[in-house]
Amino acid sequence: MTDITAILQEIVTEIEPLRSVGATASYIPFLQRVDPNKFGMCVRSLEGEEFTVGDCDEPFSIQSIVKVLSVAMARGVMGEELWQRVGIEPSGNAFNSIIQLEIEKGVPRNPLINAGAIVVCDVLLEKVSDVEKRFIEFVRALAGNPNIDYNLEIAESEASVGYLNKAIGNMLKYYGTLKGDVDRVLDFYFKQCSICMNCRDLAQAFSHFANHNEAFSFGGVELTRSGVKRLNAIMQTCGFYNGAGEYSYRVGLPGKSGVGGGIAAICPNRYSVAVWSPRLDSKGNSVMGLKALELLTTKTSVSIF
Numbered sequence: 001m002t003d004i005t006a007i008l009q010e011i012v013t014e015i016e017p018l019r020s021v022g023a024t025a026s027y028i029p030f031l032q033r034v035d036p037n038k039f040g041m042c043v044r045s046l047e048g049e050e051f052t053v054g055d056c057d058e059p060f061s062i063q064s065i066v067k068v069l070s071v072a073m074a075r076g077v078m079g080e081e082l083w084q085r086v087g088i089e090p091s092g093n094a095f096n097s098i099i100q101l102e103i104e105k106g107v108p109r110n111p112l113i114n115a116g117a118i119v120v121c122d123v124l125l126e127k128v129s130d131v132e133k134r135f136i137e138f139v140r141a142l143a144g145n146p147n148i149d150y151n152l153e154i155a156e157s158e159a160s161v162g163y164l165n166k167a168i169g170n171m172l173k174y175y176g177t178l179k180g181d182v183d184r185v186l187d188f189y190f191k192q193c194s195i196c197m198n199c200r201d202l203a204q205a206f207s208h209f210a211n212h213n214e215a216f217s218f219g220g221v222e223l224t225r226s227g228v229k230r231l232n233a234i235m236q237t238c239g240f241y242n243g244a245g246e247y248s249y250r251v252g253l254p255g256k257s258g259v260g261g262g263i264a265a266i267c268p269n270r271y272s273v274a275v276w277s278p279r280l281d282s283k284g285n286s287v288m289g290l291k292a293l294e295l296l297t298t299k300t301s302v303s304i305f
């Protein structure tokens with residue numbers, strides 16, 4: 001690969017003016033306590049080389065990044081039948097919008113918005129026995145880290161203020177899209193979002209999506225080459241909600257953000273990358289993280305476009 005170490009150092013210098021821009025997620029009590037000045041980044045080549053900078057070894061709540069891993073497991077379990085329960089179109093709306101869900105009679109646009117991810121949790125509860133255990137084993141296998149786990153303090157913090165997600169769950173139930181008990185599904189959803197990983201973990205986990213020329217099997221979940229390719233397409237078009245167009249324009253890599261300040265992305269057949277910086281823009285995406293990824297693809301002259 002290009003001299004990534006030098007590029008990462010340049011990126012750190014160039015994003016410094018953004019260090020005070022944005023704010024941590026204000027609607028989840030636990031996330032308000034996170035140091036907003038943290039920044040870490042890890043690039044991992046398909047050959048296993050790692051290039052890191054900053055707070056890359058500090059675990060953080062991955063939040064919505066987990067939706068990619070959840071839908072990967074559900075796709076492995078259900079195959080193409082999964083798309084009968086949830087769509088694959090960009091939403092053009094905020095990640096927690098309920099308006100579009102009502103207009104479209106309870107069928108979520110895609111699995112990477114909250115409504116779609118809640119349906120995916122419902123699918124996993126229906127199809128997978130001992131699902132919490134199986135899911136965390138899948139995440140650990142992808143990341144190669146047996147110590148990754150749910151953070152119940154974060155899950156409880158999110159559940160304590162999760163009124164809009166509860167409204168989404170009840171609307172899904174009203175339209176018959178959600179088959180299980182709403183509270184049980186949301187409990188699993190909040191646990192998924194609470195999982196803590198660091199940038200190295202995420203880069204390792206997403207490296208399997210970067211290598212989409214090969215099928216993979218981890219934690220009892222199998223995905224075909226075609227399945228991996230299609231998940232990459234969903235990340236590209238749906239991974240950043242109503243900021244997906246700007247992200248594609250600026251960065252040009254399939255990826256997924258989370259309100260914990262993390263972003264994981266992949267450059268097909270080349271590398272995976274994870275970045276963490278807690279201050280968010282108005283659309284819930286990391287300010288410094290987005291700029292760091294934009295600079296990475298600019299400086300390496302490599303993206304999918």
